[in-house]
Amino acid sequence: MKLITRHPIPFALAALVLLAALWPLPPLVDAVTGQPPGDADLLRPFFYVALAPLSNTLDALTFLSLGRAWVLIGTWVVALAAWGALRPGSPPRRVLRAGLGAAAVFLLAAATVVVPRPVPRLESADSSATVIDYHAHTAASHDGRRGWSPADLAAWHAAQGFQASYVTDHNVPYPPLSPPGDLAIRLLPGVEWSVYRQHVVALGEVRPINRDSFSRDTPAMLRLFGELHRQGALAIASLPEYWENHREDLEAFVTAGVDGFEIVNCAPKGLAFPPAARRDVLELAAGHDLLVAGASDNHGWGKVTCVWNVTHPAAHGFQANHVFARPVALAQGAHPAWEAAITQPWLMLRSLGWSERISWLTWIALIVLYRAQPRRQGQAAGLGILARSLGTRPPDRG
Ligand SMILES: [Zn+2]
Numbered sequence: 347m348k349l350i351t352r353h354p355i356p357f358a359l360a361a362l363v364l365l366a367a368l369w370p371l372p373p374l375v376d377a378v379t380g381q382p383p384g385d386a387d388l389l390r391p392f393f394y395v396a397l398a399p400l401s402n403t404l405d406a407l408t409f410l411s412l413g414r415a416w417v418l419i420g421t422w423v424v425a426l427a428a429w430g431a432l433r434p435g436s437p438p439r440r441v442l443r444a445g446l447g448a449a450a451v452f453l454l455a456a457a458t459v460v461v462p463r464p465v466p467r468l469e470s471a472d473s474s475a476t477v478i479d480y481h482a483h484t485a486a487s488h489d490g491r492r493g494w495s496p497a498d499l500a501a502w503h504a505a506q507g508f509q510a511s512y513v514t515d516h517n518v519p520y521p522p523l524s525p526p527g528d529l530a531i532r533l534l535p536g537v538e539w540s541v542y543r544q545h546v547v548a549l550g551e552v553r554p555i556n557r558d559s560f561s562r563d564t565p566a567m568l569r570l571f572g573e574l575h576r577q578g579a580l581a582i583a584s585l586p587e588y589w590e591n592h593r594e595d596l597e598a599f600v601t602a603g604v605d606g607f608e609i610v611n612c613a614p615k616g617l618a619f620p621p622a623a624r625r626d627v628l629e630l631a632a633g634h635d636l637l638v639a640g641a642s643d644n645h646g647w648g649k650v651t652c653v654w655n656v657t658h659p660a661a662h663g664f665q666a667n668h669v670f671a672r673p674v675a676l677a678q679g680a681h682p683a684w685e686a687a688i689t690q691p692w693l694m695l696r697s698l699g700w701s702e703r704i705s706w707l708t709w710i711a712l713i714v715l716y717r718a719q720p721r722r723q724g725q726a727a728g729l730g731i732l733a734r735s736l737g738t739r740p741p742d743r744g
Contacts, residue, residue: 349714360706360710362695363706366698374670374671385472386670387471390702391464398706404458407458409617410617410686413618417684417685422451423451426444430445463649467506468506470656475657478511478654479508479644480514480582481538481611482499482642483646490646495526496529499533511533514549519553521533535549535550535552540561541557541561541570542560542562544592546570547581548577548580552574552579568598575603582604586617587619596626605637608639609627609640631664636664637664639655655668655670672697673697
């Protein structure tokens with residue numbers, strides 16, 4: 347009992363880890379049915395699970411919509427700085443603790459974007475199917491990470507179980523003139539055309555177009571679908587990012603010959619796509635037997651995708667492609683931005699598997715045991731320095 351009152355935060359966290367299991371979220375869901383896929387699994391490597399508190403936190407920070415990301419970062423910076431400043435101690439020590447609290451949030455955010463780490467991979471039980479990404483970028487895009495080569499992109503995909511990916515740089519058709527060399531997976535030709543208030547992902551060998559002639563208004567934009575067909579490519583409307591722009595035009599997209607719609611997009615803006623808009627698009631696509639797709643929309647930042655496609659290369663239409671997404675990502679459009687600092691951690695804890703929950707509890711127990719260790723005054727080894735500088739009361743002795 348004494349242990350609990352002396353270490354309230356670790357014990358509260360342990361209680362939340364266990365409590366969240368009462369409202370479990372599956373590791374993956376089919377974005378069309380909302381149900382866990384029967385024939386695909388999310389495999390988590392040993393070190394991903396061993397470091398679960400870090401792995402899960404960095405994943406949860408990756409799957410934040412833009413608005414929720416700002417609110418979460420802002421709230422936690424203020425909360426941790428205030429916590430550091432308000433705990434007892436000399437003024438310089440309080441200032442130091444407040445600074446460390448705020449810095450910790452920025453460090454975690456930076457780690458989310460760039461630090462290499464073990465990542466989960468999708469494995470499909472259907473050996474005749476291909477795990478594919480329809481929309482991803484290299485450094486050839488104006489907003490792609492500098493130096494993010496096709497080989498880097500292929501390795502990023504391979505680590506997560508993808509067998510192929512289209513490369514869809516902004517207004518720069520792939521493949522480039524110089525061959526990309528050895529690649530971990532097959533990269534397929536494509537491009538993402540920016541036209542009138544809409545991004546259209548073209549899948550296949552494409553020729554340059556005069557974008558001006560598709561950028562005047564909606565009818566002009568819709569002619570792009572026919573042009574892509576003449577080139578032998580498919581036209582997919584990348585809806586999640588700009589869904590509000592053409593909300594009333596989706597029937598016209600179909601009439602003009604669009605081949606499919608993105609229904610999940612892992613870019614921070616695309617993650618805000620609301621479930622109601624997704625349902626409308628699904629209904630339309632199902633009614634016209636059109637493809638629905640998920641897009642990592644990777645630009646070289648972040649280590650994990652929020653979505654995979656499992657497809658049969660020869661098949662067409664609504665049933666041909668299965669979109670499997672992480673529930674935390676799908677929930678972004680359903681939760682208002684202002685509550686992100688609370689709902690994102692809660693969604694993360696709900697989606698833990700039992701191996702991850704045990705990893706969390708083990709880490710919490712280790713930290714409590716370490717901090718409960720009686721220590722002589724002045725014997726401040728290792729983490730003890732950090733614990734004390736954060737204001738830990740020296741444990742009672744004798
Ligand atoms: Zn894109």
